[in-house]
Amino acid sequence: MSEINIANPHEYDHRHADITSGWLRAAVFGAMDGLVSNLGLIAGIAAAGAAPGIVAITGVSGLIAGSISMSLGEYASVRTANEQVDAEVRVEREAHDRNPEGERAELAQLFERLGMETDIARTAAEQVHGDAEQAIRVHISHELGMSPEEKPSPWVAAFSSLFAFGIGALIPILPFLFGFGTLGWGLALGGVGLLLAGGIAARFTRRNWLAGAARQLLFGGLAVGVTYAIGKLLGVSALV
Numbered sequence: 001m002s003e004i005n006i007a008n009p010h011e012y013d014h015r016h017a018d019i020t021s022g023w024l025r026a027a028v029f030g031a032m033d034g035l036v037s038n039l040g041l042i043a044g045i046a047a048a049g050a051a052p053g054i055v056a057i058t059g060v061s062g063l064i065a066g067s068i069s070m071s072l073g074e075y076a077s078v079r080t081a082n083e084q085v086d087a088e089v090r091v092e093r094e095a096h097d098r099n100p101e102g103e104r105a106e107l108a109q110l111f112e113r114l115g116m117e118t119d120i121a122r123t124a125a126e127q128v129h130g131d132a133e134q135a136i137r138v139h140i141s142h143e144l145g146m147s148p149e150e151k152p153s154p155w156v157a158a159f160s161s162l163f164a165f166g167i168g169a170l171i172p173i174l175p176f177l178f179g180f181g182t183l184g185w186g187l188a189l190g191g192v193g194l195l196l197a198g199g200i201a202a203r204f205t206r207r208n209w210l211a212g213a214a215r216q217l218l219f220g221g222l223a224v225g226v227t228y229a230i231g232k233l234l235g236v237s238a239l240v
Helices: 022-048 052-098 100-113 118-128 132-145 154-177 183-203 209-234
Strands: none
Touching: 022 052, 022 154, 022 183, 022 209, 052 100, 052 132, 052 154, 100 118, 100 132, 118 132, 154 183, 183 209
16 A cells, blocks of 8 residues: 655645735736727727827827726725725624623634534634634634735735736837838737737636637737727827
8 A cells, every 4th residue: 555645745646826916816817908998099099090199199098097007907996805804804893892702702613514423513613713813714714715814915015906907008119119001000019919918818828828828819809999999980180
């Protein structure tokens, strides 16, 4: 009979990615938003008949405004979510102070639903409640589905979104900045950017990179098609 390896499986068998810092969601969202929004913006204004210089200025303005807006929005949303978790921790702590027996019984019932026998579940709940702070963490993790000590950083989310949006928004306006500004080149580079962003995001989540790339290209293409059609219908002459 072979020996059973009782070491930590994370040391020899598998490892998990860091999903608590919040950078991946913010970076993916920022890059996708930067690509799609600026690609749609220049498609709409170029279709309306704007000169390449105007398209370039509009694209740069969209990059700057969008990057700042995204970073501030990410910071505010992540910080608000963290503050909500802190508020729920306070609610749980007050409940433990008012009714420790009820909370202990609640945890025992939870352990039973996880498959423990009744006596073992009650013993485990007693042991967990021997440390008040640990008991609160266990209750919160099971009742809210997250650890109150592993909250994403609003600063990490903000800066990840800022840089990712800026990079994504820069790609479709590169032809206009380097003097060969045509909508065709902008759409081509933007399409490549969408494929790369979708494929990279899929690799991080261990999904098929081709499917992720195609999905993002489809979504971005729909947005660009709508703004292009609107710009074509309006035209510059209709706006002045």
